[in-house]
Amino acid sequence: MPTDALRAVRDRIGAGEFGMDERMQQAVAGRVDDLIESVTAAERALAKLPLPSVSDAAAKMAYLFYASGHGWKRYLAESSASAAAGIAIGDAIQTTIAPILPILEQEIAARHSTGVMVRAGTWALPCAVCDSDAVSMTRTKVGPAEQEQLVITSLSPVTVFRPVTGPRMQDLIVLLDTSDVETIINYLRETQPGGCDAACPECRRLYCKTHYAIEAQWSGSWHEATYATCPLGHEHEID
Numbered sequence: 001m002p003t004d005a006l007r008a009v010r011d012r013i014g015a016g017e018f019g020m021d022e023r024m025q026q027a028v029a030g031r032v033d034d035l036i037e038s039v040t041a042a043e044r045a046l047a048k049l050p051l052p053s054v055s056d057a058a059a060k061m062a063y064l065f066y067a068s069g070h071g072w073k074r075y076l077a078e079s080s081a082s083a084a085a086g087i088a089i090g091d092a093i094q095t096t097i098a099p100i101l102p103i104l105e106q107e108i109a110a111r112h113s114t115g116v117m118v119r120a121g122t123w124a125l126p127c128a129v130c131d132s133d134a135v136s137m138t139r140t141k142v143g144p145a146e147q148e149q150l151v152i153t154s155l156s157p158v159t160v161f162r163p164v165t166g167p168r169m170q171d172l173i174v175l176l177d178t179s180d181v182e183t184i185i186n187y188l189r190e191t192q193p194g195g196c197d198a199a200c201p202e203c204r205r206l207y208c209k210t211h212y213a214i215e216a217q218w219s220g221s222w223h224e225a226t227y228a229t230c231p232l233g234h235e236h237e238i239d
């Protein structure tokens with residue numbers, strides 16, 4: 001079973017091998033159970049007949065990356081015992097997901113993209129997994145005397161919208177009407193400080209919030225960074 005490696009670490013934690021205190025041991029074992037469950041669900045979704053459920057599998061993988069992400073690693077770094085368990089868990093995750101990722105990649109690549117979707121005053125670029133909006137751009141005017149702007153959604157819970165105005169907005173609208181997603185992403189990357197955060201720089205696909213693991217890191221009330229990890233495990237900083 002592909003989850004064998006994670007189950008083995010789970011057993012080692014349960015046997016007290018890492019020397020964590022009881023509270024920590026329970027929390028860590030509970031999280032490993034959670035990871036096992038999401039991998040199992042992802043596999044089941046990919047093996048579904050007559051057709052695999054790519055959307056479910058990708059969502060489960062995104063959850064796995066979230067649950068084993070920055071916040072979790074920070075928590076494990078609190079003591080040397082839990083840090084050691086964290087290394088073992090990290091290795092087990094890699095072993096576990098290695099056979100699943102190429103299958104998921106293949107399924108996502110096989111999907112046909114719907115291209116730019118146009119609704120009244122709004123253009124949307126679809127998620128590579130589920131076709132729901134990965135990023136949408138809406139033409140608005142704040143007030144009658146105000147300049148028109150194109151409001152671009154962001155994945156970040158900190159910077160929720162990014163506006164574009166003037167000639168760049170006009171250029172972008174022309175591109176949106178040509179429906180060439182790749183060109184639109186490149187244009188946003190080159191001209192906008194926030195780029196196109198819904199585009200994974202590694203697999204070059206767009207994903208929605210359900211299919212990204214999004215983690216904002218805080219130090220008290222200070223926002224340090226926000227990371228997005230695609231269902232194939234590629235992480236990029238978005239804020």
Ligand SMILES: [Zn+2]
Pocket residue numbers: 127128129130131132207208209210211
């Ligand atoms: Zn999606």
Ligand SMILES: [Zn+2]
Pocket residue numbers: 200201202203204205230231232233234
């Ligand atoms: Zn990716």
